[in-house]
Amino acid sequence: MDIKFVDSDDPVSIPATLVRCSGEKRIAAVPENYLHPRPEASLIKLIVRAHQASKALAEPKNTTIEAAATSMAVSTPYFCSLLRLAHLAPDITTAILDGRQPAHLNRKFLARTNNLPIDWHGQREMLGFA
Secondary structure, rough: OOOOOOOOOOOOOOOOEEEEEEEEEEEEEEEHOOOOOOHHHHHHHHHHHHHOOOOOOHHHOOOHHHHHHHHHHOOOHHHHHHHHHEEEEEEEEHHHHHHHOOOOOHHHHHOOOOOOOHHHHHHHHOOOOO
């Protein structure tokens, strides 16, 4: 990607592309060019809710998935989606919390991913971390 500034004749070149993400365009730069990561509050909230779902299921009073979903005031299908996200690879979770996720990875994309692999390597490939 070449960026030309108004007061300069020489463009600045960086290895990056434009990607669409929830109706907006973002610059997807390679990690070493991304000096100031920007954590997304909605993604972080989704990860927190996923871990809350896992804890809700472990509560003795919640004997079924439906009961655990009800205790969190969410639908059963959404609760099941949250449970899958509670088991993301630790490095993926850390990258999201630090704001270093790929540009295409947003809350809507992650919440709607229903075929997330169990193995961490497969998760990295599917979500763009490999």
